[in-house]
Amino acid sequence: MTDEAVVAVGLVKEFGSVKALGGIDLTVKRGQVVGLLGPNGAGKTTVVRILSTLLMPTSGYAKVAGFDVVKNPAEVRREIGLTGQYAAVNEYLTGRENLTMFGALYHLPAKYVREKSAELLESFDLTDAADRPAKTYSGGMRRRLDLASSLIAQPSILFLDEPTTGLDPRSRLGMWDVINGLVADGTTVLLTTQYLEEADQLADEIVVIDHGRVIAQGTAETLKDQIGGDRIEISVIDPTRVNDAVNAIKTVSSGEPVVEDLTISAPVSGGSTVLVSAIRALDVQGVEVGDILLRRPTLDDVFLSLTGHAAEEDAAPSDEPKKRGKGRK
Amino acid sequence: MTASVQTRKRPLLGWNISDGVVVSRFSLVQTLRVPELMFFSLVQPVIFVLLFAYVFGGAIPIAGTGTSAEDAANIYRNYLMPGIFGQTVAFAAAASTVGMAEAMSTGLIDRFRSLPMASGAVLIGRTFADAARQILVLLVLSITGFLVGWRITGGIWNAICAYLLLLLFAYSVTWVGASIGLAMPNVETASTAGLVWLFPLTFLSNAFVPLSSMPSWLQPIAAYNPVSTLVLATRELFGNPTGIQPDYWPLNHPTLYTIGSCALVIAIFATLSIRKYTKTTAK
Numbered sequence: 055m056t057d058e059a060v061v062a063v064g065l066v067k068e069f070g071s072v073k074a075l076g077g078i079d080l081t082v083k084r085g086q087v088v089g090l091l092g093p094n095g096a097g098k099t100t101v102v103r104i105l106s107t108l109l110m111p112t113s114g115y116a117k118v119a120g121f122d123v124v125k126n127p128a129e130v131r132r133e134i135g136l137t138g139q140y141a142a143v144n145e146y147l148t149g150r151e152n153l154t155m156f157g158a159l160y161h162l163p164a165k166y167v168r169e170k171s172a173e174l175l176e177s178f179d180l181t182d183a184a185d186r187p188a189k190t191y192s193g194g195m196r197r198r199l200d201l202a203s204s205l206i207a208q209p210s211i212l213f214l215d216e217p218t219t220g221l222d223p224r225s226r227l228g229m230w231d232v233i234n235g236l237v238a239d240g241t242t243v244l245l246t247t248q249y250l251e252e253a254d255q256l257a258d259e260i261v262v263i264d265h266g267r268v269i270a271q272g273t274a275e276t277l278k279d280q281i282g283g284d285r286i287e288i289s290v291i292d293p294t295r296v297n298d299a300v301n302a303i304k305t306v307s308s309g310e311p312v313v314e315d316l317t318i319s320a321p322v323s324g325g326s327t328v329l330v331s332a333i334r335a336l337d338v339q340g341v342e343v344g345d346i347l348l349r350r351p352t353l354d355d356v357f358l359s360l361t362g363h364a365a366e367e368d369a370a371p372s373d374e375p376k377k378r379g380k381g382r383k
Numbered sequence: 384m385t386a387s388v389q390t391r392k393r394p395l396l397g398w399n400i401s402d403g404v405v406v407s408r409f410s411l412v413q414t415l416r417v418p419e420l421m422f423f424s425l426v427q428p429v430i431f432v433l434l435f436a437y438v439f440g441g442a443i444p445i446a447g448t449g450t451s452a453e454d455a456a457n458i459y460r461n462y463l464m465p466g467i468f469g470q471t472v473a474f475a476a477a478a479s480t481v482g483m484a485e486a487m488s489t490g491l492i493d494r495f496r497s498l499p500m501a502s503g504a505v506l507i508g509r510t511f512a513d514a515a516r517q518i519l520v521l522l523v524l525s526i527t528g529f530l531v532g533w534r535i536t537g538g539i540w541n542a543i544c545a546y547l548l549l550l551l552f553a554y555s556v557t558w559v560g561a562s563i564g565l566a567m568p569n570v571e572t573a574s575t576a577g578l579v580w581l582f583p584l585t586f587l588s589n590a591f592v593p594l595s596s597m598p599s600w601l602q603p604i605a606a607y608n609p610v611s612t613l614v615l616a617t618r619e620l621f622g623n624p625t626g627i628q629p630d631y632w633p634l635n636h637p638t639l640y641t642i643g644s645c646a647l648v649i650a651i652f653a654t655l656s657i658r659k660y661t662k663t664t665a666k
Contacts, residue, residue, distance in 0.1 A: 106497045110662075131499040140490035146413040158405045159500040161398075187416055203494065 059084050059211045059242040060105060064114035067100050067266075074100045076266040077114065082244050084210075087237050089257030090246040091353070093361075097266040098246035099139065102215045105244070106136045119211055132160075135204030135212045139219055141196035142203075145189040149180050149199050152188060153206055160207040167206065174202040178232060194225030201232065212236065214245040218252060230255055250353030260353075264361045277356045283308075286332055287319040289345040299343075302335040322348070398501035406508025407515070410482075414516060421516070424478070425523050428471040432524065435467070435591060436460045436531045443592055445626050457532050462624045464524075464533040465545075465617035466590030469610050471524060472517050472553035473585050476560030479513045480577030483564030492663060503657045506561055514554040521546060537622030545620035548641060552613050555645035558652035565659045590614050593626035594634075606631035609644035616641050 060082035067075040075097045082088045090098045103109040105118055107127035116123045119133035143152045150171055157167030175184045178198040183191060188199060197217065204212065217233065218226040233256055237243055247253050253260045254274045262270040262277070270277055286307065290299045299318055303311045306328055307320035322328045329348055336343055414421055440456040440463075486492050486505075495505050525533075535542045560577055567573035587601070588610040594602050605611055606629060616637035618625045633640040 103493075108493055108496055128499055131497055134497065136494065136497040138490045138493050142490035142494040144409065144413065144491060145489070146416040147409060151409065151412065155405060155409045156494070156498065159402055159495070159498045159504075161499065 057084060058082065058117075059086070060088075060116070060118050060244060062101070062105065062114065062116040065101065065104060065111050065116060066113045067097075067104065067109065068112045074266055075104075075111075078263065078266070078268055080261060080268070082211075082242060084242055085240050086259065087243045087245065087257045089253035089260045090244065090263060091248070091250065091253045091260050091357075092246075092263040093248055096263045098248075098263060099215055100266075101263075102136070102138075102213050102244070102246055106134055106213050107131060132207075133210055135207070135209035137197075137201050137204045137212070137214050137217055139216045141188075141193075141200040143188050143196060143199050145196075146187055148185050148187055149175060149191070149202075150184045152199060152203055156203045157206045162207060170206055170208075174205060177235075178202050179228075192225070194221055194228060197221060197225070197229060198232065201229075205236070209241070211242045211244070214243060216246055216248065218247070218249070226252075250357060254353055262357065262360060269360050270356070274353065277353065278351045280356070283321065283323055284325070284328075284348050284350055285319050286322045286328060287317060287345075287347050287349060288332070288336070288343050289317045291316075291342045291344045295339075295341045298339045299336060299341045302339045302341060303332060305335045306331045316344075399503045399507060402500045402504030403507035403511065406505055407512045408508075410509055410512035411515065414512070421519070424516075425520055427474075428467055428520065428524050429527050431470070432464070432467050432527050432531060435463050439591070443596075445593060445624055458624055460528075460532050461534065462618070462626065463591065464528040465614050465621060465623055466588075467528070468521065468524060468549055468617060469552070469588070469614040470585040470590050471520060472549045473556050473610060474578075474581055475513055475517050475520075475553040476556035476563075477574075477577040477581060478516070479510055479557040479560030480564035480567070480573050481570060482509055482513065483561045484567045484570045484573030484577075487565070487663065488570050492660070496661070496663075502661050503653070506558075506653070506656055506660055510554060510557040510561055513557040513560070514550060517550060517553040521549060533623075535621050537620055541620040541622070545617045548613065548616060548620070548638065551645050552609070552641065555648040555652075558649055558656060562652045562656040562659065565656055565663055584608065585610055588614060589626070594629055595627060602629055603631065606634050609633075609641055609648075612637040612640040612644070 058081055060080065062078055062080040065075050065078040065080075066073070078097070078101055080088075080090075080101070090101060092098050100109065104111050105116055105123060107123050107130050110124060118130045121129040121133070123130050144155070147155065153171035153174060154167055157171065158164070162170075172181075175181050178201070180195060180198060180202070183195060188196060191199065201214075201217070214233065218229045221229060230252070233243065233245070237256075243256075245252075245256060257274070259273055260271070260277060261268055270280070272280070286303065288299065288303065290296050293316060296313060296316065296318070300311050300313060303318055303320050306322060308323045309321040311318050311320035326348060329346065333343075333346065436456075436459070440459045443459055444455060445458050445462045483506075486495075486509075492505070537545075563576055564573050567576055587605050588608045589605065590610060594605050594611065597605060612633045615625060615628070615634060617623075619637065628634040
């Protein structure tokens with residue numbers, strides 16, 4: 055068994071004249087959780103579809119569980135579970151029937167499927183709804199059923215394509231719990247997300263992609279360090295005193311403060327002692343402060359500094375091959 | 384960590400069939416969950432029977448017609464029923480078109496394609512279930528026909544052969560329907576595209592009017608239309624009036640021509656749609 059669950063080298067995918075992937079390199083080690091982070095149209099789904107044998111790369115190659123996705127798709131499919139952006143379950147069938155059907159199509163023994171289905175329904179909190187058509191499920195329940203469907207054969211590698219897109223915050227937290235549980239059991243996970251918080255929460259390593267290219271890679275911490283240290287952020291109560299506050303902050307900051315309405319933020323070095331100096335400086339100026347905090351850069355800051363645009367910002371429609379019909383060649 | 388469960392082994396054709404049976408089984412379960420859809424797919428042909436039997440019944444003369452208007456209408460109804468059967472089984476294709484388009488739009492196809500299942504099984508199973516649903520439709524239609532005066536006079540074995548021929552035809556058109564469904568960008572387009580070709584297919588035939596009543600340039604087109612030979616073969620097998628046939632090879636060998644066309648259509652469209660399926664992805 056190879057140490058690498060997923061290896062992709064120079065993956066290029068063109069849809070007609072649109073280049074969805076411009077040469078992606080990616081490695082996921084066994085037992086690791088890698089988050090593929092990028093805005094809409096960055097190429098995340100295309101990567102997952104190539105790795106799960108649904109799409110052929112235009113060039114480059116990829117191995118999943120040691121098998122080439124183009125030459126040995128059948129072997130790859132036996133090792134993976136895929137949960138797409140859409141709850142890919144038959145909504146007319148009940149939760150249990152869906153699991154039974156997918157289990158049979160994985161060619162698993164009926165008795166095993168029966169027991170495993172019951173176990174999955176139980177652990178995903180779907181036992182009460184198990185014999186109702188999936189049509190009656192809430193969005194969160196459908197996603198959990200979808201994830202359960204991809205786990206029926208106990209895959210060693212799991213692809214999760216935007217597993218929480220469209221879910222309300224509570225369902226999202228529930229989904230995170232479920233995913234963290236799988237990871238604790240040793241499943242290798244490659245997940246895509248456009249939520250920076252989600253990648254931060256779930257992934258050991260983050261690969262940031264934009265316009266079909268990897269633009270940064272590393273742990274959440276290294277990515278944050280890459281764009282510099284901590285920032286101090288204060289909010290002023292009296293609008294007329296903003297300038298005084300900026301002058302006070304300048305005396306402690308290591309860079310130019312940024313003003314947005316009543317909030318001033320600036321890069322600082324020196325850890326928490328800088329807070330004390332800042333408060334003193336503001337006190338000398340006699341500026342009343344509503345809020346003061348020292349924060350590490352978020353992945354939002356990382357994204358902004360890497361790409362020049364925010365992560366949630368939609369890419370131009372022409373960069374979005376999945377909206378152009380069915381990705382046909 | 385690898386999958387700890389041992390999967391079963393079987394040759395490829397065996398998997399296509401056994402996976403197809405699984406897909407088919409759950410596709411039929413799905414039918415039972417939406418009784419409304421089944422109900423309306425039964426209502427439409429029944430309405431056709433009533434409209435044609437009573438609205439057009441007296442207006443379309445069939446060779447062999449008796450003297451009274453009542454006789455003429457009764458003969459037309461016996462002529463009509465195999466036509467309605469033929470038209471109805473042809474329309475089974477529309478359900479396959481919508482079914483495939485729907486499975487693509489919900490991402491279900493992506494999931495199926497990521498499973499280690501046989502590549503033809505989803506289509507084999509779906510088309511089989513779509514054709515199997517026609518058994519119930521034919522039953523309801525036969526009862527309706529009986530109530531308006533249609534009679535089987537050709538013997539029980541011939542009648543069984545007629546029903547089997549109709550089901551074979553249904554199975555072959557569901558492959559055409561599935562191929563169209565896979566090529567459509569969304570469900571809305573699919574539901575229109577799935578129907579539009581079926582009207583000329585079924586009306587450019589002897590299903591409702593004798594070929595001799597059509598303009599002479601249209602007759603050969605209708606004569607080579609497999610719906611015409613299906614309906615003619617069915618009329619002969621049920622012992623219903625056939626009218627007088629123009630002299631074309633398919634009309635002289637309707638059963639053979641129908642079986643041959645069905646086999647050809649299945650071979651072509653199964654190849655096309657399975658190839659398309661293995662390359663297609665959701666949306």
